Amino acid sequence: MTHRPRTKQIHLAAHFPGVNNTTVWADPRSRSQIDFSSFEHLARTAERGLFDFFFLAEGLRLREHKGRIHDLDVVGRPESLTVLSALAAVTDRLGLAATVNATFNEPYELARRLASLDHLSGGRAAWNVVTSSDAFTGENFRRGGFLDRADRYTRAAEFVATARELWDSWTPDGPDGPDGSVGEPRPFAHHGQHFDIAGEFGVPRPPQGHPVVIQAGDSPEGREFAASAADVVFTRHGTLEAGRAFYADVKGRLAAYGREPDDLKIMPGVTFVLGDTAAEAQERAIEIRRQQVSPQNAILALEQVWGVDLSAYDPDGPLPDIDPDPDSTLVQGRVKVGDPRAVAEQWRALSRAKGLSIHQTVIETTSRQSFIGTPAAVAEQFDEFVRTDAADGFILVPHLTPGGLDEFVERVVPLLQERGAFRTEYEGATLRSHLGLPEPVRKG
Amino acid sequence: MTTPAATGRGPLHLAAAIDQPGAYDAAPYTESARLAEHGALDFVTLGDSFARQGLDALAVLARIAPATGRVGLVPTVTTTHTEPFHVQAAVATLDWVSHGRAGWAVEVSATEAEAKLFGRRRAAPREALWREAGEVAEVARRLWDSWEDDAEIRDVATGRFIDRDKLHYVDFEGRSFSVRGPSIVPRPPQGHPVVVVDATTGGHARETAVRHADVALVRAASPAQAGAARADLHRRAAELGRDPGQLRVLAALVVDLGGGEQAARPGHGGGPLPTAEGPLYRGGPVDLADLIAGWHAADAVDGFHLTPVEPRRDLERLVNGTVSLLQHRGLFRTFYPGATLREHLGLARPANRYAALAGDPT
Numbered sequence: 029m030t031h032r033p034r035t036k037q038i039h040l041a042a043h044f045p046g047v048n049n050t051t052v053w054a055d056p057r058s059r060s061q062i063d064f065s066s067f068e069h070l071a072r073t074a075e076r077g078l079f080d081f082f083f084l085a086e087g088l089r090l091r092e093h094k095g096r097i098h099d100l101d102v103v104g105r106p107e108s109l110t111v112l113s114a115l116a117a118v119t120d121r122l123g124l125a126a127t128v129n130a131t132f133n134e135p136y137e138l139a140r141r142l143a144s145l146d147h148l149s150g151g152r153a154a155w156n157v158v159t160s161s162d163a164f165t166g167e168n169f170r171r172g173g174f175l176d177r178a179d180r181y182t183r184a185a186e187f188v189a190t191a192r193e194l195w196d197s198w199t200p201d202g203p204d205g206p207d208g209s210v211g212e213p214r215p216f217a218h219h220g221q222h223f224d225i226a227g228e229f230g231v232p233r234p235p236q237g238h239p240v241v242i243q244a245g246d247s248p249e250g251r252e253f254a255a256s257a258a259d260v261v262f263t264r265h266g267t268l269e270a271g272r273a274f275y276a277d278v279k280g281r282l283a284a285y286g287r288e289p290d291d292l293k294i295m296p297g298v299t300f301v302l303g304d305t306a307a308e309a310q311e312r313a314i315e316i317r318r319q320q321v322s323p324q325n326a327i328l329a330l331e332q333v334w335g336v337d338l339s340a341y342d343p344d345g346p347l348p349d350i351d352p353d354p355d356s357t358l359v360q361g362r363v364k365v366g367d368p369r370a371v372a373e374q375w376r377a378l379s380r381a382k383g384l385s386i387h388q389t390v391i392e393t394t395s396r397q398s399f400i401g402t403p404a405a406v407a408e409q410f411d412e413f414v415r416t417d418a419a420d421g422f423i424l425v426p427h428l429t430p431g432g433l434d435e436f437v438e439r440v441v442p443l444l445q446e447r448g449a450f451r452t453e454y455e456g457a458t459l460r461s462h463l464g465l466p467e468p469v470r471k472g
Numbered sequence: 473m474t475t476p477a478a479t480g481r482g483p484l485h486l487a488a489a490i491d492q493p494g495a496y497d498a499a500p501y502t503e504s505a506r507l508a509e510h511g512a513l514d515f516v517t518l519g520d521s522f523a524r525q526g527l528d529a530l531a532v533l534a535r536i537a538p539a540t541g542r543v544g545l546v547p548t549v550t551t552t553h554t555e556p557f558h559v560q561a562a563v564a565t566l567d568w569v570s571h572g573r574a575g576w577a578v579e580v581s582a583t584e585a586e587a588k589l590f591g592r593r594r595a596a597p598r599e600a601l602w603r604e605a606g607e608v609a610e611v612a613r614r615l616w617d618s619w620e621d622d623a624e625i626r627d628v629a630t631g632r633f634i635d636r637d638k639l640h641y642v643d644f645e646g647r648s649f650s651v652r653g654p655s656i657v658p659r660p661p662q663g664h665p666v667v668v669v670d671a672t673t674g675g676h677a678r679e680t681a682v683r684h685a686d687v688a689l690v691r692a693a694s695p696a697q698a699g700a701a702r703a704d705l706h707r708r709a710a711e712l713g714r715d716p717g718q719l720r721v722l723a724a725l726v727v728d729l730g731g732g733e734q735a736a737r738p739g740h741g742g743g744p745l746p747t748a749e750g751p752l753y754r755g756g757p758v759d760l761a762d763l764i765a766g767w768h769a770a771d772a773v774d775g776f777h778l779t780p781v782e783p784r785r786d787l788e789r790l791v792n793g794t795v796s797l798l799q800h801r802g803l804f805r806t807f808y809p810g811a812t813l814r815e816h817l818g819l820a821r822p823a824n825r826y827a828a829l830a831g832d833p834t
């Protein structure tokens with residue numbers, strides 16, 4: 029070997045704790061999910077840790093369970109792009125990623141809002157394109173549930189392409205303004221299946237050219253869309269094996285679009301628990317799982333699989349022997365359980381084998397943490413995942429707002445840096461530069 | 473009809489526009505908002521339209537919220553091609569990130585050019601668009617109430633994060649849209665961010681101001697004209713059962729302070745000149761202070777919304793000249809006694825319409 033290749037670099041992102049039971053709200057250290065101070069704390073922590081970006085999820089209708097608003101998990105969050113604009117004032121380098129639905133928005137307005145965030149943050153904006161198109165969510169919007177599930181990605185793909193046309197529509201340079209050259213608008217026209225629009229875009233080309241595009245969605249259409257158009261994939265494949273398979277599959281789709289493997293970063297969403305010893309980390313992990321799954325949450329988790337009212341069951345008693353209703357509409361506003369009968373059978377088998385109650389079974393089967401161990405062990409595993417192509421990095425989902433990332437940044441980041449697997453300073457100013465993404469090619 | 477709450481001269485309120493054509497980064501806006509805050513102004517506004525070149529106004533004001541501490545932040549957000557649900561969530565979020573300093577200047581998009589940017593509907597007459605804007609303001613206020621203030625309970629014993637009886641569907645059916653609710657954003661710090669409507673842009677714009685505005689802007693060339701407009705707004709608000717004392721009326725003036733200390737243009741008695749952009753005041757900062765003091769002494773308006781012709785120059789002269797003179801004469805606050813925009817304006821935090829219902833068994 030003539031020269032040693034540089035260790036493959038890890039990319040890190042921070043997910044603001046979400047509205048499912050991963051987020052522990054009953055802990056005395058848990059603070060507001062809505063006050064700006066919580067967002068500021070987590071974003072500053074992520075920036076101290078030299079993270080690539082900070083990530084906000086979105087849900088456009090409050091979840092329902094048995095026809096009523098789901099009340100057991102954190103509920104309510106601010107609107108992502110507005111929070112990120114404010115965070116741009118209290119951070120300098122951190123990327124700022126908003127999840128925004130492509131079904132219940134229009135390209136002109138959203139492209140303008142994303143370009144605005146990119147300008148206001150000096151090139152740090154990202155858009156996680158999600159596609160839920162259910163009629164339940166549609167009830168909050170002008171067009172209702174107008175889009176067939178089959179069309180969700182054709183619309184998303186045309187949406188992203190249209191946004192890029194708008195971002196590219198200003199001339200590269202023009203008359204010098206007071207802050208340097210911003211170019212001039214040129215008329216655009218887009219006539220497609222989903223959008224038929226024309227005019228002039230109101231915002232100069234964003235500092236990044238195009239804000240970073242993230243895709244989260246796992247179907248074959250979702251993967252194909254990611255390969256054709258995304259810069260980052262946010263996935264749920266958090267184990268080494270599933271990660272490698274997903275990685276190979278998605279990266280393998282890039283060549284067809286004339287793209288290099290490095291042009292698309294794969295970042296699973298993961299959780300972690302640290303301890304001074306492996307045993308202590310395991311103990312903490314069990315304690316956190318117990319906090320995540322209250323007895324009420326255990327019954328609810330069961331109802332999500334069975335699709336029927338199980339409120340009469342005792343959380344400390346055995347699992348129901350009735351079969352799930354696969355066509356249930358009990359749960360609204362959440363991703364559905366894929367094969368409820370199979371899951372129910374699996375859970376019953378586990379409960380029988382280990383003699384577990386409903387509560388214990390749910391604790392055992394759901395919300396398992398991805399990485400549990402000493403900081404050194406977690407750093408080692410992260411590095412292994414990335415070196416062996418199960419991922420390009422991770423979107424960390426802390427279980428506590430807003431302090432859930434503090435320990436990771438203090439204890440794990442330095443070890444990743446020692447391994448030469450993670451940056452010791454930000455090299456560039458933009459999110460694109462943190463992610464090592466190519467400059468987008470200007471069209472038109 | 474006289475309404476006691478509306479008569480009797482109240483404190484003077486001042487607001488300024490910080491629009492800066494050609495500015496595509498945060499710095500000039502931050503600088504202007506800080507200057508306005510230095511003058512203890514009630515709020516700054518930033519206009520917006522899909523037809524204009526410029527950044528999204530609400531995003532700009534969110535960006536400067538952490539860099540300011542007291543001044544109110546009022547972006548224009550249009551209602552014609554936007555989603556009412558998204559609009560109210562963004563305005564509520566601006567209120568959260570600014571700790572209760574958000575407002576919303578309601579506007580419509582009436583041109584065919586704007587309609588083509590969206591390709592969803594044709595341009596429509598302003599009257600119809602303002603009727604819809606009124607509905608958007610109505611649904612926004614319902615959605616801001618869709619969470620009661622104490623809906624979040626974090627009750628460990630029952631495992632419940634919220635009391636879902638304190639979350640409410642709004643089930644709004646408008647002429648052109650419907651919204652089920654509740655909002656995804658908890659009730660903002662002010663209850664309702666401050667709704668600002670320019671009441672001079674058309675018949676139904678005034679109707680929307682009467683129904684929904686906390687602050688109405690009027691364009692008048694004399695105190696008598698302004699006073700008549702305010703009296704009309706107050707009377708009509710009272711007819712709808714609103715307390716007119718909860719509707720501030722500000723005279724909107726474009727100001728050109730480039731003339732230094734020379735007297736206001738002769739021939740207009742020191743009053744503003746009517747122009748296509750509305751009444752224009754041209755003169756020095758001292759004479760402007762006299763005009764403001766005079767109109768306010770005549771109890772014609774609750775205050776002024778001032779739009780500088782030359783953004784940086786005129787705002788600086790306005791704050792360091794006109795405002796400091798008004799402060800010196802004891803006519804304008806020298807610091808903010810309150811924290812929220814409603815407190816600056818002397819407006820009550822609105823009761824939650826659904827909380828009232830919940831207490832009523834019928």
Ligand SMILES: Cc1cc2nc3c(=O)[nH]c(=O)nc-3n(C[C@H](O)[C@H](O)[C@H](O)COP(=O)(O)O)c2cc1C
Binds near residue numbers: 085247251262263297
């Ligand atoms: C890791 C991950 C995170 C997601 N986050 C969101 C979100 O914040 N908001 C949302 O509306 N949908 C979210 N989704 C849903 C997807 O965008 C998509 O609508 C859904 O997965 C259905 O698409 P699919 O059939 O391709 O999986 C997420 C999906 C994944 C895999």
